[in-house]
Amino acid sequence: MPSRWRHTERHRTDRIGWLRAAVLGANDGIVSTASLVLGVAAASADHSSILLTGVAGLVAGAMSMAAGEYVSVHSQADTEGADLAREQAELDADPAAEHRELSAIYAGRGLDAELSRQVATQLMAHDALGAHARDELGISDTLSARPVQAALASAASFAAGAALPLAVTALVPGPGLIGWVAATSLLFLALLGALAARAGGARMGLGAWRVCFWGALAMAITAGVGALFGAVV
Template structure:
Protein backbone atom coordinates (compact mmCIF):
# COMPACT_ATOMS: atom_id res chain seq x y z
CA UNK A 1 0.00 0.00 0.00
CA UNK A 2 1.42 3.34 -1.05
CA UNK A 3 1.66 6.14 1.45
CA UNK A 4 2.63 9.77 0.89
CA UNK A 5 6.16 10.65 1.98
CA UNK A 6 7.06 14.10 3.24
CA UNK A 7 10.74 14.92 2.93
CA UNK A 8 12.43 17.87 4.61
CA UNK A 9 14.02 18.98 1.34
CA UNK A 10 10.58 20.19 0.31
CA UNK A 11 10.95 22.88 2.96
CA UNK A 12 14.34 24.17 1.84
CA UNK A 13 13.08 27.18 -0.14
CA UNK A 14 10.80 28.78 2.43
CA UNK A 15 12.69 27.50 5.48
CA UNK A 16 15.97 29.12 4.42
CA UNK A 17 14.25 32.44 3.73
CA UNK A 18 12.19 32.28 6.92
CA UNK A 19 15.15 31.51 9.20
CA UNK A 20 17.28 34.18 7.51
CA UNK A 21 14.50 36.76 7.90
CA UNK A 22 13.71 36.00 11.54
CA UNK A 23 17.38 35.83 12.52
CA UNK A 24 18.17 39.10 10.77
CA UNK A 25 15.11 40.75 12.29
CA UNK A 26 16.11 39.84 15.85
CA UNK A 27 19.83 40.50 15.47
CA UNK A 28 19.69 43.75 13.48
CA UNK A 29 16.90 45.33 15.54
CA UNK A 30 18.33 44.25 18.90
CA UNK A 31 21.77 45.49 17.84
CA UNK A 32 20.29 48.79 16.68
CA UNK A 33 18.40 49.20 19.96
CA UNK A 34 21.47 48.36 22.03
CA UNK A 35 23.70 50.71 20.06
CA UNK A 36 21.31 53.62 20.49
CA UNK A 37 20.65 52.78 24.14
CA UNK A 38 24.39 52.69 24.81
CA UNK A 39 24.65 56.19 23.33
CA UNK A 40 22.22 57.47 25.97
CA UNK A 41 19.12 58.05 23.85
CA UNK A 42 15.75 57.97 25.65
CA UNK A 43 13.12 55.25 25.23
CA UNK A 44 11.04 57.22 22.71
CA UNK A 45 14.02 57.75 20.45
CA UNK A 46 15.06 54.12 20.76
CA UNK A 47 11.56 52.92 19.87
CA UNK A 48 11.33 55.28 16.88
CA UNK A 49 14.67 54.08 15.54
CA UNK A 50 13.66 50.47 16.10
CA UNK A 51 10.36 50.84 14.21
CA UNK A 52 12.16 52.55 11.34
CA UNK A 53 14.67 49.69 11.33
CA UNK A 54 11.84 47.15 11.22
CA UNK A 55 10.16 48.75 8.20
CA UNK A 56 13.41 49.36 6.33
CA UNK A 57 14.74 45.90 7.13
CA UNK A 58 11.57 44.09 6.07
CA UNK A 59 11.50 45.90 2.73
CA UNK A 60 15.22 45.32 2.23
CA UNK A 61 14.85 41.61 2.95
CA UNK A 62 11.90 41.29 0.58
CA UNK A 63 13.68 43.15 -2.22
CA UNK A 64 16.96 41.32 -1.70
CA UNK A 65 15.39 37.87 -1.64
CA UNK A 66 13.22 38.62 -4.67
CA UNK A 67 16.13 39.95 -6.73
CA UNK A 68 18.56 37.17 -5.78
CA UNK A 69 16.08 34.32 -6.21
CA UNK A 70 14.80 35.88 -9.45
CA UNK A 71 18.37 35.77 -10.74
CA UNK A 72 18.46 32.07 -9.91
CA UNK A 73 15.12 31.58 -11.66
CA UNK A 74 16.40 33.44 -14.73
CA UNK A 75 19.44 31.18 -14.85
CA UNK A 76 17.27 28.08 -14.58
CA UNK A 77 15.00 29.37 -17.35
CA UNK A 78 17.96 30.09 -19.62
CA UNK A 79 19.38 26.60 -19.03
CA UNK A 80 16.00 25.00 -19.79
CA UNK A 81 15.67 27.04 -22.99
CA UNK A 82 19.12 25.96 -24.13
CA UNK A 83 18.40 22.34 -23.24
CA UNK A 84 15.14 22.46 -25.18
CA UNK A 85 17.00 23.71 -28.25
CA UNK A 86 19.60 20.96 -27.92
CA UNK A 87 16.85 18.33 -27.65
CA UNK A 88 15.26 19.61 -30.81
CA UNK A 89 18.58 19.73 -32.69
CA UNK A 90 20.01 16.36 -31.61
CA UNK A 91 17.68 14.05 -29.67
CA UNK A 92 19.90 11.01 -30.19
CA UNK A 93 22.94 12.78 -28.79
CA UNK A 94 20.94 14.02 -25.81
CA UNK A 95 19.63 10.51 -25.14
CA UNK A 96 23.19 9.18 -25.17
CA UNK A 97 24.20 11.96 -22.78
CA UNK A 98 21.38 11.02 -20.42
CA UNK A 99 22.32 7.33 -20.60
CA UNK A 100 25.92 8.19 -19.74
CA UNK A 101 24.70 9.98 -16.62
CA UNK A 102 22.86 6.85 -15.49
CA UNK A 103 25.91 4.70 -16.16
CA UNK A 104 27.93 6.93 -13.85
CA UNK A 105 25.25 6.45 -11.21
CA UNK A 106 25.59 2.67 -11.32
CA UNK A 107 23.36 1.29 -14.08
CA UNK A 108 24.81 -1.05 -16.69
CA UNK A 109 24.97 0.48 -20.20
CA UNK A 110 22.06 -1.54 -21.63
CA UNK A 111 19.70 -0.66 -18.79
CA UNK A 112 20.87 2.95 -18.77
CA UNK A 113 20.07 3.23 -22.47
CA UNK A 114 16.62 1.74 -21.94
CA UNK A 115 15.85 4.07 -19.04
CA UNK A 116 17.09 7.11 -20.97
CA UNK A 117 14.96 6.21 -24.00
CA UNK A 118 11.80 5.67 -21.96
CA UNK A 119 12.27 8.88 -19.96
CA UNK A 120 12.93 10.82 -23.17
CA UNK A 121 9.70 9.47 -24.61
CA UNK A 122 7.77 10.44 -21.49
CA UNK A 123 9.25 13.89 -20.76
CA UNK A 124 12.57 14.63 -22.42
CA UNK A 125 13.04 18.14 -21.07
CA UNK A 126 11.96 17.14 -17.56
CA UNK A 127 14.43 14.25 -17.50
CA UNK A 128 17.33 16.43 -18.60
CA UNK A 129 16.34 19.24 -16.25
CA UNK A 130 16.32 16.87 -13.30
CA UNK A 131 19.24 14.56 -14.08
CA UNK A 132 21.58 16.77 -16.12
CA UNK A 133 20.91 20.27 -14.80
CA UNK A 134 19.80 19.40 -11.26
CA UNK A 135 16.56 21.40 -11.54
CA UNK A 136 13.57 19.82 -9.83
CA UNK A 137 10.10 20.96 -8.84
CA UNK A 138 11.01 20.75 -5.15
CA UNK A 139 14.18 22.84 -5.36
CA UNK A 140 13.23 25.26 -8.12
CA UNK A 141 13.55 28.98 -7.41
CA UNK A 142 10.40 30.76 -6.14
CA UNK A 143 11.13 34.51 -5.83
CA UNK A 144 7.77 35.65 -4.45
CA UNK A 145 7.66 32.89 -1.84
CA UNK A 146 11.19 33.74 -0.70
CA UNK A 147 10.46 37.48 -0.57
CA UNK A 148 7.26 37.10 1.45
CA UNK A 149 8.80 34.58 3.84
CA UNK A 150 11.82 36.80 4.53
CA UNK A 151 9.84 40.02 4.95
CA UNK A 152 7.23 38.41 7.17
CA UNK A 153 9.62 36.60 9.46
CA UNK A 154 11.94 39.63 9.61
CA UNK A 155 9.01 41.71 10.87
CA UNK A 156 8.13 39.11 13.50
CA UNK A 157 11.75 38.82 14.61
CA UNK A 158 12.24 42.60 14.73
CA UNK A 159 9.07 43.10 16.76
CA UNK A 160 10.39 40.99 19.65
CA UNK A 161 13.17 43.41 20.75
CA UNK A 162 10.78 46.33 20.22
CA UNK A 163 8.30 44.68 22.56
CA UNK A 164 11.00 44.65 25.24
CA UNK A 165 11.65 48.34 24.60
CA UNK A 166 7.98 49.08 25.23
CA UNK A 167 7.88 47.01 28.41
CA UNK A 168 11.11 48.06 30.15
CA UNK A 169 12.50 51.46 31.17
CA UNK A 170 15.51 52.88 29.34
CA UNK A 171 17.79 52.16 32.30
CA UNK A 172 17.13 48.41 32.02
CA UNK A 173 17.10 48.07 28.23
CA UNK A 174 20.71 46.97 27.80
CA UNK A 175 20.28 43.79 29.82
CA UNK A 176 16.62 43.22 28.98
CA UNK A 177 17.05 43.48 25.21
CA UNK A 178 20.31 41.52 25.03
CA UNK A 179 19.11 38.73 27.32
CA UNK A 180 15.69 38.33 25.71
CA UNK A 181 17.13 38.52 22.19
CA UNK A 182 19.60 35.73 22.92
CA UNK A 183 16.70 33.67 24.24
CA UNK A 184 14.69 34.42 21.09
CA UNK A 185 17.65 33.43 18.90
CA UNK A 186 18.13 30.16 20.76
CA UNK A 187 14.44 29.41 20.30
CA UNK A 188 14.65 30.26 16.60
CA UNK A 189 17.64 27.98 16.15
CA UNK A 190 15.82 25.17 17.91
CA UNK A 191 12.67 25.57 15.81
CA UNK A 192 14.61 25.71 12.54
CA UNK A 193 16.56 22.60 13.54
CA UNK A 194 13.34 20.77 14.33
CA UNK A 195 11.84 21.76 10.97
CA UNK A 196 14.97 20.79 9.07
CA UNK A 197 15.84 17.66 11.03
CA UNK A 198 19.18 19.03 12.26
CA UNK A 199 20.85 19.12 15.67
CA UNK A 200 18.98 21.46 18.01
CA UNK A 201 22.06 22.20 20.15
CA UNK A 202 24.26 23.03 17.17
CA UNK A 203 21.66 25.25 15.50
CA UNK A 204 20.78 27.11 18.70
CA UNK A 205 24.45 27.63 19.61
CA UNK A 206 25.29 28.89 16.13
CA UNK A 207 22.63 31.60 15.92
CA UNK A 208 23.11 32.62 19.56
CA UNK A 209 26.89 33.06 19.19
CA UNK A 210 26.70 35.25 16.10
CA UNK A 211 23.78 37.24 17.50
CA UNK A 212 25.67 37.91 20.73
CA UNK A 213 28.74 39.02 18.76
CA UNK A 214 26.70 41.42 16.61
CA UNK A 215 24.93 42.95 19.61
CA UNK A 216 28.16 43.33 21.58
CA UNK A 217 29.96 45.09 18.73
CA UNK A 218 27.06 47.45 18.06
CA UNK A 219 26.64 48.31 21.73
CA UNK A 220 30.37 48.99 21.90
CA UNK A 221 30.17 51.38 18.98
CA UNK A 222 27.23 53.19 20.56
CA UNK A 223 29.05 53.54 23.86
CA UNK A 224 32.24 54.72 22.14
CA UNK A 225 30.74 57.38 19.90
CA UNK A 226 27.50 58.21 21.73
CA UNK A 227 26.94 61.28 23.84
CA UNK A 228 24.88 60.77 26.98
CA UNK A 229 21.97 63.19 27.16
Protein backbone atom coordinates (compact mmCIF):
# COMPACT_ATOMS: atom_id res chain seq x y z
CA MET A 1 0.00 0.00 0.00
CA PRO A 2 1.49 3.42 -0.92
CA SER A 3 2.75 5.50 1.97
CA ARG A 4 1.16 8.69 0.67
CA TRP A 5 -2.33 9.11 -0.76
CA ARG A 6 -2.31 10.62 -4.19
CA HIS A 7 -5.17 12.54 -5.75
CA THR A 8 -5.53 11.23 -9.29
CA GLU A 9 -8.86 12.75 -10.33
CA ARG A 10 -8.79 15.30 -13.13
CA HIS A 11 -11.17 18.24 -12.94
CA ARG A 12 -11.97 20.90 -15.49
CA THR A 13 -12.39 23.96 -13.29
CA ASP A 14 -8.78 25.01 -13.89
CA ARG A 15 -9.71 25.50 -17.55
CA ILE A 16 -12.49 27.99 -16.93
CA GLY A 17 -10.46 31.19 -17.35
CA TRP A 18 -8.65 30.42 -20.59
CA LEU A 19 -11.42 28.22 -22.03
CA ARG A 20 -14.08 30.93 -21.71
CA ALA A 21 -11.83 33.56 -23.29
CA ALA A 22 -10.66 31.25 -26.08
CA VAL A 23 -14.13 30.04 -27.02
CA LEU A 24 -15.58 33.55 -26.88
CA GLY A 25 -12.75 34.92 -29.02
CA ALA A 26 -12.87 32.19 -31.67
CA ASN A 27 -16.65 32.32 -31.86
CA ASP A 28 -16.63 36.10 -32.26
CA GLY A 29 -13.85 35.87 -34.83
CA ILE A 30 -15.79 33.46 -37.02
CA VAL A 31 -19.20 35.09 -36.62
CA SER A 32 -18.17 38.75 -36.95
CA THR A 33 -15.77 38.23 -39.85
CA ALA A 34 -18.12 35.94 -41.75
CA SER A 35 -20.98 38.37 -41.13
CA LEU A 36 -18.90 41.31 -42.37
CA VAL A 37 -17.90 39.41 -45.50
CA LEU A 38 -21.46 38.32 -46.20
CA GLY A 39 -22.87 41.78 -45.57
CA VAL A 40 -20.42 43.47 -47.92
CA ALA A 41 -20.77 40.71 -50.51
CA ALA A 42 -24.57 40.99 -50.39
CA ALA A 43 -24.17 44.70 -51.11
CA SER A 44 -22.50 43.72 -54.42
CA ALA A 45 -19.03 44.98 -53.49
CA ASP A 46 -16.05 43.79 -55.54
CA HIS A 47 -13.86 40.97 -54.28
CA SER A 48 -10.93 43.18 -53.20
CA SER A 49 -13.25 45.35 -51.09
CA ILE A 50 -14.75 42.27 -49.47
CA LEU A 51 -11.30 40.89 -48.65
CA LEU A 52 -10.10 44.24 -47.29
CA THR A 53 -13.16 44.46 -45.07
CA GLY A 54 -12.44 41.00 -43.70
CA VAL A 55 -8.80 41.82 -42.93
CA ALA A 56 -9.77 45.08 -41.22
CA GLY A 57 -12.39 43.20 -39.19
CA LEU A 58 -9.79 40.64 -38.08
CA VAL A 59 -7.30 43.26 -36.86
CA ALA A 60 -9.87 45.54 -35.23
CA GLY A 61 -11.72 42.65 -33.64
CA ALA A 62 -8.61 41.03 -32.17
CA MET A 63 -7.49 44.31 -30.60
CA SER A 64 -10.97 45.06 -29.33
CA MET A 65 -11.31 41.62 -27.77
CA ALA A 66 -7.91 41.89 -26.07
CA ALA A 67 -8.63 45.36 -24.67
CA GLY A 68 -12.15 44.51 -23.55
CA GLU A 69 -11.15 41.23 -21.92
CA TYR A 70 -8.19 42.81 -20.15
CA VAL A 71 -10.27 45.67 -18.75
CA SER A 72 -13.16 43.46 -17.63
CA VAL A 73 -11.00 40.76 -16.05
CA HIS A 74 -8.72 43.37 -14.48
CA SER A 75 -11.80 44.88 -12.84
CA GLN A 76 -12.54 41.47 -11.36
CA ALA A 77 -8.93 41.17 -10.18
CA ASP A 78 -9.12 44.63 -8.58
CA THR A 79 -12.29 43.63 -6.73
CA GLU A 80 -10.68 40.42 -5.52
CA GLY A 81 -7.60 42.35 -4.38
CA ALA A 82 -9.70 44.86 -2.47
CA ASP A 83 -11.67 42.09 -0.77
CA LEU A 84 -8.47 40.30 0.23
CA ALA A 85 -6.98 43.50 1.63
CA ARG A 86 -10.12 44.12 3.66
CA GLU A 87 -10.11 40.54 4.92
CA GLN A 88 -6.47 40.81 5.97
CA ALA A 89 -7.25 44.01 7.86
CA GLU A 90 -10.10 42.25 9.69
CA LEU A 91 -7.83 39.34 10.55
CA ASP A 92 -5.24 41.73 11.99
CA ALA A 93 -7.83 43.72 13.94
CA ASP A 94 -9.93 40.90 15.42
CA PRO A 95 -8.68 37.36 14.70
CA ALA A 96 -11.07 35.85 17.26
CA ALA A 97 -14.10 37.24 15.44
CA GLU A 98 -12.74 35.95 12.14
CA HIS A 99 -12.22 32.53 13.73
CA ARG A 100 -15.85 32.49 14.86
CA GLU A 101 -16.95 33.54 11.39
CA LEU A 102 -15.00 30.74 9.74
CA SER A 103 -16.27 28.22 12.29
CA ALA A 104 -19.84 29.26 11.52
CA ILE A 105 -19.23 28.72 7.80
CA TYR A 106 -18.07 25.14 8.41
CA ALA A 107 -20.94 24.51 10.81
CA GLY A 108 -23.35 25.71 8.13
CA ARG A 109 -21.87 23.11 5.78
CA GLY A 110 -22.69 20.27 8.16
CA LEU A 111 -19.84 19.95 10.66
CA ASP A 112 -20.66 19.90 14.37
CA ALA A 113 -19.70 22.91 16.45
CA GLU A 114 -16.56 21.45 18.04
CA LEU A 115 -15.19 20.07 14.79
CA SER A 116 -15.94 23.38 13.04
CA ARG A 117 -13.84 25.22 15.63
CA GLN A 118 -11.00 22.71 15.28
CA VAL A 119 -11.00 22.95 11.48
CA ALA A 120 -11.04 26.75 11.62
CA THR A 121 -8.19 26.77 14.13
CA GLN A 122 -5.96 24.49 12.07
CA LEU A 123 -6.67 26.18 8.74
CA MET A 124 -6.10 29.65 10.15
CA ALA A 125 -2.85 28.50 11.74
CA HIS A 126 -1.71 27.26 8.35
CA ASP A 127 -2.98 30.16 6.16
CA ALA A 128 -5.61 32.41 7.70
CA LEU A 129 -6.10 34.68 4.70
CA GLY A 130 -6.17 31.74 2.28
CA ALA A 131 -8.83 29.98 4.34
CA HIS A 132 -11.06 33.05 4.46
CA ALA A 133 -10.46 33.86 0.80
CA ARG A 134 -11.49 30.37 -0.24
CA ASP A 135 -14.35 29.63 2.15
CA GLU A 136 -15.76 33.10 2.89
CA LEU A 137 -15.08 35.02 -0.32
CA GLY A 138 -15.00 32.17 -2.83
CA ILE A 139 -11.58 33.21 -4.20
CA SER A 140 -9.05 30.52 -5.10
CA ASP A 141 -5.88 30.30 -7.16
CA THR A 142 -7.66 28.09 -9.70
CA LEU A 143 -10.52 30.50 -10.36
CA SER A 144 -8.81 33.83 -9.71
CA ALA A 145 -8.85 36.50 -12.41
CA ARG A 146 -5.85 36.61 -14.78
CA PRO A 147 -6.23 39.69 -17.04
CA VAL A 148 -3.16 39.22 -19.25
CA GLN A 149 -3.89 35.54 -19.84
CA ALA A 150 -7.51 36.32 -20.73
CA ALA A 151 -6.53 39.19 -23.06
CA LEU A 152 -3.94 37.16 -24.97
CA ALA A 153 -6.24 34.16 -25.25
CA SER A 154 -9.08 36.33 -26.56
CA ALA A 155 -6.94 38.14 -29.13
CA ALA A 156 -5.24 34.99 -30.41
CA SER A 157 -8.45 32.98 -30.58
CA PHE A 158 -10.33 35.81 -32.31
CA ALA A 159 -7.60 36.07 -34.95
CA ALA A 160 -7.60 32.30 -35.44
CA GLY A 161 -11.38 32.21 -35.77
CA ALA A 162 -11.49 35.20 -38.13
CA ALA A 163 -8.77 33.70 -40.32
CA LEU A 164 -11.04 30.78 -41.27
CA PRO A 165 -13.81 32.66 -43.16
CA LEU A 166 -11.17 35.11 -44.41
CA ALA A 167 -9.23 32.25 -46.00
CA VAL A 168 -12.40 31.00 -47.70
CA THR A 169 -13.06 34.53 -48.96
CA ALA A 170 -9.57 34.72 -50.46
CA LEU A 171 -9.85 31.30 -52.13
CA VAL A 172 -13.40 31.53 -53.49
CA PRO A 173 -13.96 34.75 -55.44
CA GLY A 174 -17.02 35.09 -57.65
CA PRO A 175 -20.74 34.41 -57.32
CA GLY A 176 -20.30 31.38 -55.07
CA LEU A 177 -18.63 33.40 -52.32
CA ILE A 178 -21.70 33.93 -50.16
CA GLY A 179 -22.67 30.26 -50.14
CA TRP A 180 -19.16 29.05 -49.43
CA VAL A 181 -18.50 31.51 -46.61
CA ALA A 182 -21.85 30.82 -44.95
CA ALA A 183 -21.57 27.03 -45.18
CA THR A 184 -17.95 26.76 -44.08
CA SER A 185 -18.44 29.26 -41.25
CA LEU A 186 -21.31 27.20 -39.87
CA LEU A 187 -19.10 24.11 -40.11
CA PHE A 188 -16.31 25.92 -38.25
CA LEU A 189 -18.77 27.04 -35.58
CA ALA A 190 -20.11 23.52 -35.15
CA LEU A 191 -16.60 22.15 -34.68
CA LEU A 192 -15.76 24.93 -32.23
CA GLY A 193 -18.89 24.34 -30.19
CA ALA A 194 -18.30 20.58 -30.07
CA LEU A 195 -14.64 20.94 -29.07
CA ALA A 196 -15.45 23.53 -26.40
CA ALA A 197 -18.18 21.30 -24.98
CA ARG A 198 -15.81 18.33 -24.91
CA ALA A 199 -13.09 20.36 -23.16
CA GLY A 200 -15.63 21.53 -20.60
CA GLY A 201 -17.21 18.09 -20.10
CA ALA A 202 -20.59 19.00 -21.64
CA ARG A 203 -22.56 17.41 -24.49
CA MET A 204 -20.86 18.03 -27.83
CA GLY A 205 -24.07 18.09 -29.86
CA LEU A 206 -25.64 20.75 -27.67
CA GLY A 207 -22.48 22.87 -27.80
CA ALA A 208 -22.39 22.66 -31.60
CA TRP A 209 -26.08 23.51 -31.99
CA ARG A 210 -25.85 26.49 -29.65
CA VAL A 211 -23.07 28.29 -31.52
CA CYS A 212 -24.45 27.37 -34.95
CA PHE A 213 -27.87 28.83 -34.21
CA TRP A 214 -26.60 32.23 -33.09
CA GLY A 215 -23.93 32.32 -35.77
CA ALA A 216 -26.46 31.61 -38.52
CA LEU A 217 -28.79 34.27 -37.14
CA ALA A 218 -26.01 36.89 -37.06
CA MET A 219 -24.87 36.08 -40.60
CA ALA A 220 -28.42 36.09 -41.98
CA ILE A 221 -29.27 39.46 -40.45
CA THR A 222 -26.00 41.06 -41.59
CA ALA A 223 -26.39 39.70 -45.13
CA GLY A 224 -29.95 41.00 -45.20
CA VAL A 225 -28.84 44.47 -44.12
CA GLY A 226 -26.06 44.44 -46.72
CA ALA A 227 -28.46 43.44 -49.49
CA LEU A 228 -30.94 46.12 -48.42
CA PHE A 229 -28.42 48.94 -48.33
CA GLY A 230 -26.75 47.69 -51.48
CA ALA A 231 -30.04 47.90 -53.33
CA VAL A 232 -30.76 51.39 -51.93
CA VAL A 233 -27.32 52.78 -52.70
